Amino acid sequence: MTTRPPAPYDPYAPHTTPGVAASATDLTKVYGSGDNRVVALDRVTLGFREGEFTAIMGPSGCGKSTLMHCAAGLDSPTSGSVRVGTTELSTLDDRQLTQLRRDRIGFVFQAFNLLPTLTALENITLPLSIAGRRPDRQWLDRVVSMVGLSQRLDHRPAQLSGGQQQRVAVARALVSRPAIVFGDEPTGNLDSHASAAVLGFLRDSVRELGQTVVMVTHDPVAAGYADRVVFLSDGRLVDEMAHPTPDRVLDLMLRLSGGTDTSGGPEGVGTRSRAS
Template sequence: MTVAPVASSTAPGIAATTDLTKVHGSGDTEVVALDRVSITFREGEFTAIMGPSGCGKSTLMHCAAGLDAPTSGSVRIGTTELSTLGDRSLTQLRRDRIGFIFQAFNLLPTLTALENITLPLSIAGRRPDQEWLDRVVAMVGLTGRLGHRPAQLSGGQQQRVAVARALASQPEIIFGDEPTGNLDSRAGAEVLGFLRDSVRELGRTVVMVTHDPVAAGYADRVVFLADGRLVDEMTRPTPDRVLDLMKTLDPRAA
């Protein structure tokens, strides 16, 4: 089955890419990871990125978040074009305006949960907004665990800390790369619920890479990549609808 390409959105967004291309290697070893991808991530929306293994999902997220530089094309956070920033300014933008959640939690073992949550703010020399911090901590259910170190927490609790850390600085957009990949189904559902609630209750914008149709069902919108190109989009997704579409892109999904 051939899937029609998705037209790029003209609506204003928190982040956007235009003709984003990423090429690895050269000559006989050249691999096109992204091929002219144009997409807008809209304010107050939870977007999931899906596609077959090797389709460019994580590369798209890394470029959109300023973690990797594209070969060509444009990446924008708000009105800021990332290609115009030097290393120091780019680091500051990622610290102040973007939140990150990764599969491996990335917590410092010597710090308490609270210290891990507020670490990016501490590095930036900023004091947390206590009312906002209390709200985030309550939302992810960590009120009684703030003095615990990562080794004293379950995997699900550690990822709750990572979610709270991503939200603590009130970023414009939060990127998650397989944020439930290391969790069992119950803990994963809790974390996905927190991400959904951060959009609906806190007004955040979330972009999540996932291979799991159940995880994608928590999103407002799912965009699908294949061979480095944006090929389809789904609003109000359900796990069954997502799986059916994935089967057209990757027979292994069956």
């Protein structure tokens, strides 16, 4: 039997399985060997549905960031399968994987990762500029309006607050209409008011733009903005919650971490109210 080589990656080809933006199957990630061997992910199978906001949570060191990095093509699993739409990431070479991350995946990190010499608008459109593509002006205007940056496009990062800089990062992640946006503790450097604004924009991108968002967080308040929360412990998927609330998420997190103190919670998480 002859096995056909994988087809070359075509960024303009249909790339989504109906209802699933990305998926992981039997995903395992091991670091080190012998006495230093650490199993960060242990046969995790999980799908991220289109048009849904998913939060990934768990105790410190549970593997949540490793899961996101593997699902986003930023790290390679030891074994198992990762797909974005119908594209199996292991079939792509480095050039194709870079192209996929650029064209079909958006990223929002805890550090804003803006270029200080560029204006807000130039930072937002940077991925398209690198790809040699012009932004869809109507879509760009819609994204900029949604995140409230219409009056700040000529400002450089140093002229913006932390919350405004993260809004720029959110707009940059959305401007190329990616199949999925990954956020790694996207509000970790923000105060409660700015956090609520950024989380609201991510929520609106799902509700108004049909975006798919996956966010790693340790904060039950942040998780309360999601449609569902998946919980990891010791590298394994152990629970899932639909229609989460901060209190329900905190209770489950405490059980997973073996804690009982509801004033601080795991990893120093409190029960502060969602800012308006």
